[in-house]
Amino acid sequence: MPHPTSQAKPITRDDVARLAGVSPAVVSYVVNGGPRAVSPANEAKVRQAIRALGYRPNAAARALALGSSEMLAMIVPDAINPFYASLARAVENAAAERGYTLLLADSQDSLRTERRLIKNFAARRVDGLFLSSVLFEPDLMDLEQSDIPVVLLNHPADLATAGSPAVKKDGAGGRGPYAVGVAFREGARMAVEHLISHGHERIGLVIGGNADSELDAREVGWQQGIQAAGLTEGPIIRVPFTREGGYRAGQELLARSERPTAVFVSSDQQAAGLLCALHEGGLRLPEDLAVFSFDGAPESEYTWPRLSTVAQPLKDLAQGALNALLASGPGQEPHTKIFPAELVFRASCGCHTPAAYPTDYPLRHPTS
The missing domain is CATH 1.10.260 (434 Repressor (Amino-terminal Domain))
Structure with missing residues (x-):
């Protein structure tokens, strides 16, 4: 025995x-x-x-043999935000096609939590990290010391300068991580120009902030669109990137004696809260106030009225980020990949029929 x-x-x-x-x-x-x-x-x-013997593959031994954990990690600032949830799914699907498992973590818009999560993933020796940071230039020292590649995903790279220590554009030399993002500034500018095409001359802005108080590219695009038309900027309301933040912005607009006739909102989630407040205040949308938002999250199609939005190409972002992460390594120069945004016209901006759509913008018809 x-x-x-x-x-x-x-x-x-x-x-x-x-x-x-x-x-x-x-x-x-x-x-x-x-x-x-x-x-x-x-x-x-x-x-x-396998069933008869009760065999369980040894993941640790496999990782040692391959020199790879076959695991990638992703940190987002708000996992319950529909946009980040959809982006994470797109990244997970792209990673699975290449044989990788994705670990997802939520920093909850906290710089302290983000730094803790980075240290945690570095210690676990993941094969790479996708980081949607609360900072424009996050601290990546732990990942660099562990030789773990990182891609700044959904990064406002169109505001970066060629000499930025965080991002090098278009393959420029120098140290720093890869960055993959969408044309935030250009998308916001096109949305404002579209509102102007509907006859609006006073366009406000509802926008969130970031941990390091860097200027948001969407605010720059909003300013550029208004200035190019020779108009005066409408009010700016700064609230968190949440439905609650958007609701507060709507209440503030309702309290104003002179309201803008249109507003550009920096996220669909904020816009959903904004619409709720405006409905409660008895405003007609878009007759009393037209709304154009940003992200193209799934919920934008199910608000009332349905949101016109600047849609981010999630599959392209996910695939571009994965390609950048797997290509990074010794001798590889970091670069920035910026994908174009796409305007999706629905009722909230005043577009009710295909005949009302302008012909000089990228166009995607509403799906219903």
């Missing part, structure tokens, strides 16, 4: 192979889903042997 304190010998891949009557390589292909195909008959034998 074995000693009571002795442990049973762990079941190995070779044990499974012997019981199933196949090679250890075939067991590996079944367990890992490739890279080679396995006949249905052999796959059934392997799975039956």
